[in-house]
Amino acid sequence: MWHQFYELAGVDITKEPMEVGPTCHYVMGGVEVEPDTAAAVGVPGLYAAGEVAGGMHGSNRLGGNSLSDLLVFGRRAGMGAAAYVKQTTAVPVAEATVASAAARIEAPFARSGGENSYSLHAELQEVTHNLVGIIRTGDELKDAIAKIADIRKRSANVAVSGGRKFNPGFHLAFDLDNMLLVAESTAKSAIGREESRGGHTRDDFPGMDMGWRQHNHISSFDGIQVTVRKQALPFMPKELFSLFDVEELKKYMTPDEVAKGGSN
Incomplete structure (x- = not known):
């Protein structure tokens, strides 16, 4: 760290104060996958692992766990993809489908006087940084969702x-389409989760809500807007429960859950 600050900013942090600020470090959400095969739910032939996949780390990734995640689920994704290819014959792709995709990608070149991609990107950055940051409120998130919808509408006219x-x-x-998808999914998930947990802090709901502990938010996109639904998760297996200090689990689980001691 000393070398980085000294080389890039000319600051000796052993003698001078250094400026720090929050930034995106790790994405804990991602593609919904089947845990045994890493196959994406609802998209045959797509496999995801690591930071691309979601649900592995709960509300906060612990240091070093991302490497274990990659080793275990990267292997499962590779094996799952290989098995899928072996049992699947080649699927013909219509020329019209290819032409339609190419036309969509190249459409910005055919426009003149449209929106500037750099300006929209900077605007999206400002909205998410100011309104969907580490500490959020319901009013800020509503404002962010409206602004993201406006940027999405204008992005259709990028030149x-x-x-x-x-x-x-x-x-x-x-890339703007994907950035808008992630931004809208994050904002709508955050406004629906009326509690604070891990990397998600609602200033208007500062405490943890036990009713939210075993639930994920699943986002879907219909081409116009993101829809978010609440999905319950299975309880911790007994063999995994036995590895934890029960006193530590009491901080996060209800008395009934602790007494249950895991699922069969």
Whole structure:
């Protein structure tokens, strides 16, 4: 860290104060997958692991756990994908489908006087940083959702100049769809979860709600907007429960859950 600050900012942190601030470190949400095969739910042939997949780390990833996650579920994803390919014959793709996808990707080049991808990206950054940050409130999240919807509407009119190769503006125009999807999913999940837990802090709901402990939010997109639903999770298996200090579990579980001692 000393070397990084000294080389990049000319600051000797052993003698001078250094400026720090929150930034995106790890995405704990992601693609919903089957745990045994890492197959994406609802998308045959897609496999995901690590930071791309969601649900592994609960409300807060502990240091070092991401490596274990990659080793275990990366292997499962590879094996699952290999098994899928072996049992699946080649699926023909219609030329019209390919042409439609290509036209969508290249559409920004055909527009003139449209929205600037850099400006929309900066605006989306500002909205999510200010309103969907580490500490959120319901009013801020409502404001963010409305602003994200406006940016999504304007992003349909992004215009790009130049060619496809080595063109950051074009790449950003294409990436905006995914950024908007993640931003809207995050904001809508956060506004629905009226509690504070791990990396999610609601200033208007500062405590943990036991009714939320074993639930995830699952997002889906219909091409226009994101819909979020609450999904219950299975209780911890007995063999896993036995590995924990019961006194530590009492901080997070209800007395009935602790007494149950895990599921069969």
